[in-house]
Amino acid sequence: MKCAIIYSSMTGNTKLLADGVYRQLDELVPIYTVKDKIDLDAYDTLCLGYWIKKGGCDKATKKLWDNIHDKKIVLFGTMGVNPDSEVGQQQVEKIERLLADRNQILGHFVCSGKMEAEQLALCKEKVAASLDNPPAIQAQLDNADYAANHPDKMDILELQRLIHEVLKR
Numbered sequence: 001m002k003c004a005i006i007y008s009s010m011t012g013n014t015k016l017l018a019d020g021v022y023r024q025l026d027e028l029v030p031i032y033t034v035k036d037k038i039d040l041d042a043y044d045t046l047c048l049g050y051w052i053k054k055g056g057c058d059k060a061t062k063k064l065w066d067n068i069h070d071k072k073i074v075l076f077g078t079m080g081v082n083p084d085s086e087v088g089q090q091q092v093e094k095i096e097r098l099l100a101d102r103n104q105i106l107g108h109f110v111c112s113g114k115m116e117a118e119q120l121a122l123c124k125e126k127v128a129a130s131l132d133n134p135p136a137i138q139a140q141l142d143n144a145d146y147a148a149n150h151p152d153k154m155d156i157l158e159l160q161r162l163i164h165e166v167l168k169r
């Protein structure tokens, strides 16, 4: 198995997960951000980390993922909403649709990720002004107290267990 970790993280939440994956893989695999220059042909298995931006992934992630095909993939991501909520599930499905038709998804771990005060204030403004998708944005506000403590040690352990289970490492 030729494996690499590639992640995107704006405020550090998904990086915490990516570092956990790196440790689980005995620090023996390359770890990149989506903005790095990566020879995708060198790998058959990718651990891909993302964060949810406006219901999908950020632009740099989309650009890279559009070039990913015929790989075994373990996805891991963070989001402001509760991943088990309706909005959370829709976001998870949207992410998988970006890769699933031409790759094999071995597993997908997702957890809440804390949001910065500035972003929460923006969410409040948008809900008040009925901008974007107010129910989806409200869902971020509703989960903010819970998300404030995530990803935590248990999230990282759960992800490491998934990696162990699907990659046998």
Ligand SMILES: Cc1cc2nc3c(=O)[nH]c(=O)nc-3n(C[C@H](O)[C@H](O)[C@H](O)COP(=O)(O)O)c2cc1C
Residues within 6 Å of the ligand: 008, 009, 010, 011, 012, 013, 014, 015, 050, 051, 052, 053, 054, 055, 056, 078, 079, 080, 081, 091, 112, 113, 114, 115, 116, 119, 140
């Ligand atoms: C500009 C912006 C847009 C966001 N949009 C969403 C969203 O649509 N849905 C959601 O669940 N979380 C949203 N979030 C919350 C982030 O997904 C969450 O805080 C994530 O853990 C950030 O990951 P990072 O620290 O790795 O950048 C948004 C955050 C920012 C900054």
